[in-house]
Amino acid sequence: MDKLIPFLTEHYILVSLFILVLILFFLHEFRLRSRGVKRLSPQDLTLVINRQKGIIIDVRDSKQFANGHIANARNYPKTQLEEFLPKLEKHKSRPIVLICESGTHSTAAGSLLKKKGFEQVYSLAEGLTSWKKDSYPLVK
Numbered sequence: 001m002d003k004l005i006p007f008l009t010e011h012y013i014l015v016s017l018f019i020l021v022l023i024l025f026f027l028h029e030f031r032l033r034s035r036g037v038k039r040l041s042p043q044d045l046t047l048v049i050n051r052q053k054g055i056i057i058d059v060r061d062s063k064q065f066a067n068g069h070i071a072n073a074r075n076y077p078k079t080q081l082e083e084f085l086p087k088l089e090k091h092k093s094r095p096i097v098l099i100c101e102s103g104t105h106s107t108a109a110g111s112l113l114k115k116k117g118f119e120q121v122y123s124l125a126e127g128l129t130s131w132k133k134d135s136y137p138l139v140k
Contacts, residue, residue: 037098037110039125042134045097048122054095055088059109068138070099070131078109085116095120103127 008015040048048054049072056073058065065075076084078100088096096118098106106123113121124131132138 037107037114037121037123039103039107040097040122041125042131042136045122045124045131046136048095048097052095052120054097054122055091056097056099057088057109058099059105060100064101066140068128068140070128071137071139073099078105081109081112088113088118092118093120095122097122097124099124099131100127102129 045054049056056070058069058073058075059078059081060069060075061077061079062075065073069075076087096113098110098113098121100106100109103123103126106127110121110123126133128138
């Protein structure tokens, strides 16, 4: 403990950068949570699909979607999501799970759906990266 203060004073730049990274991390997490889009693990996603009849929307572009996607997913690219909203209107009360490669674009798309009145909007945490990491299947 008596070496901590000398370490902190000698390495103040390193300590400052560490504190900055922590602050940025917490700000990012707070921003994601404030959008009202709940993040799901791959395990939770399968429960929402099977038990609550959730709808899977893949917001990646068509080429990425064709290379592999979750079974029964619909491809509504994020850049064209507003055009597909009329198709989703009848499902406003059902769980909608948004998928992208890393979880970032799906969370942003989810905030749009929340603003449009969709009640249960979810995003796959870490996107398809986590899905693949947990060895869940993709279809082409």
